[in-house]
Amino acid sequence: MAYLDSPQIVSSRKEYADSFTLARYLATGGYEGLKKALSMFPEQVAAEVDAASLLGRGGAGFPAGRKWSMLRKSAVSYLVVNGDESEPATFKDHYLVERDPHQLVEGVIIAAYALQVNRAFIFLRGEFALGLERLTQAVNDAYEHGALGRKIFGSDFSLDIVVHPGAGAYICGEETGLIEALEGKRGFPRIKPPFFPAVTGLYGEPTVVNNVETMSNLPWIVLNGGAAFAALGAGRSTGTRLFALAGRVNNPGVYEIEMVKNTFRDIIYDPALGGGIIGDKAVKAIIPGGVSAPWFGPDQLDLPLGQDEVAAAGSMLGSGSIVVLDEDSCVVRATWRITKFFSRESCGQCTPCREGSGWLERMLYRLEHGGGRIEDLDLLLDVSDNIAPGLTWPPQQTTICVLGPSIPSSIHSAISMFRDDFVAHVDHGSCPHG
Template sequence: MAFLEHRLIFKNIDAPGYTRDIACYQKHGGYEILKKGLAMGGPAIREEVKKSQLRGRGGAGFPTGTKWSFIDPAKATKPIYLICNADESEPGTFKDRQIIYKDPHQLIEGMILSCFANGVKLAYLYIRCEFTEGWKILEKALAEAKGAGFLGKNILKSGYDLEIHVHRGAGAYICGEETGLIESLEGKRAYPRIKPPYFPAVLGLYMCPTIVNNVETLCNVKHIVEMGGDAYAKIGRPNNTGTRLLCVSGDVVKPGYYEFPCGAVTLGQLIHDVCGGIPNGRKLKAVIPGGSSAKVLRAGEVYKIKEKDSQGNLVDREVKLEDLRMDFDSLAAAGSMAGSGGVIVMDDSRDMVECLANISTFYAHESCGQCTPCREGVLWLKKILSRVAEGHGRDEDPALLKDVADRIAGRTICAFGEAAAW
């Protein structure tokens, strides 16, 4: 059975004849939604985003409308900042860069609408330093937008002023964590902040109210303004609205990036029907469903999850791995998470110890070192797993691994340590 994508954000990505310049973007209706949004007013946009039930696409899945509501532009006594987190560094994730490289004006239009809705006059686009071409593309696109009157002073004669600056990171994975990103943007070492009190909405950039959203989230805002929050909420499933960008890599016939309504496909349908199945007649062994920070799910496992029946009552249901829906709630109920949308598929030829040793090497290298349980514990995980993978494991190593992981989880400032311990 073939599954047709519902391309909303990826509508123009790889479309024949589509180019990333502003002329092509406007030819396809670009910046018309900005005009609509400016006419609606900021409070109306915020209300539509709330109605849409949009959840952040950066990893945690926190409701965007709720996140925005922590800041009241009418009562703000300090400047309000917005930061686009384009520091896409999660292993297995490659969706945001498609937008940056192929449709940058969609992101910029979404950013402008989001800034206008929240009374932001200065915004930053924090991009991973390895995206050298992407940085140049964004700089050019911002210059085009400013030249056309969509940025700068008195945008489209609305009286609204906005400047957006691109800031390149220095290659640290921890800068994907919002407070670590803010520290980096301020010119400091990217040590995540303690929350509370340092919630970005209260004490963010330069100790001012700050909104941090990722690329996919901000692109969604444009489409919410276009169709309305209620219409957007009808896409996907309850509490899992809109479309989701999925990046599939590993042992599949057709790895790539796809877009479906949240929960429209199961993990098995994604692997077998969308991505052509597992090559060479191999069988599925395990899946990481949301980037390397998500818990590994094993083939053959059965999960008890709660779902609403036809009468709207919550009922317990047993679900096999391949029947799990690709949405926030279903994956969370299985003990993992939707995360960044990076689906890594492993067949039965893979040595799971080698896979985990590889992942632990990444986390040991990328730990910022601020928290002792993470700094020391993740290095222990790496050493133990590497030793086992090389054939020098000891009988006590499995118990030691669990003990070290348990001593990391829940004892760090940010979620990095827990992601490594999973």
């Protein structure tokens, strides 16, 4: 049975239909964390976040406190919030922005105070029209309430937040691509070094880039203390986390559960969570952490949902998404569609990614739709190897950013786990599932 007794840190207002309004936010403890933070020294606030050992919730899982401590000292620095959530089957930030925008705003103000930054940008995915409207309203209300602008709540701290709409490009979720888009350009990722945002980020100034969910945890951490957050979960995976469960389950959705205390089986089968597989079919494969991650088979169902646990098993918790394929799902079709996504979203700067993704997509297309050849299987792996040499996990990188090396994950997983399915496609001349 799943362990569901942990506090709801970022989804505590889920039962309220008006959870996105200032009135509801204030009636449920809103902006109390900020008031407490402003009564502390900025370093103390940062120390609490460090003590919480809050791992970034965007995908890479880097400790937020350490990220902050790496910010180069400079007269001007910026805080940028990454709300460009585009990793396939990830929909937790969408939920947070639409349902609890004030919690995000409060988290951003707390972070800006800890970092002593006076200008923050929230880059929100353009396709989130309602989220953009609710967040803009929340920012307007926060100014009105004295939580933003000059001398916040009578303190000496001033901050402006700008809500910046994206315009439809997966690559803007990569932090340096996001910064380019924020500077008004194509979202081309920058080469690192030298362009580590903490050193040379937005407008060439030191910049912290944090995920929406990471920010949304801050009001609770300040109010309850970093130690209380660190007491949840186990090992390096502290606190709770939003998991976005999708695919062939009865109840797909966003679930906040304590880190490590539950397994893939718990979240997929517990009646209060995924509720099992549609039609009681068997699990064929699980894609954890977004489509950039290697897959798991049913033998990994009892793996705990913790960052290190999943990493040790050869994949990643990544963006917190979990996609379930059942026994009737076509893995060749799934692999083709994922690869088509990467091919479409490759920014085009680096040859291995730009050319490799298209080549892989075309091969997978013919395997699925007719005309696939048995030697395509080796060729798929060979082309993949040119993008991420050795096909290791984590992958080797031949490109400016990690989009390219993410492409082989699903292909390598699918061929290793389900080679017979690919062979059946070749024998049948196209997809045997029809």
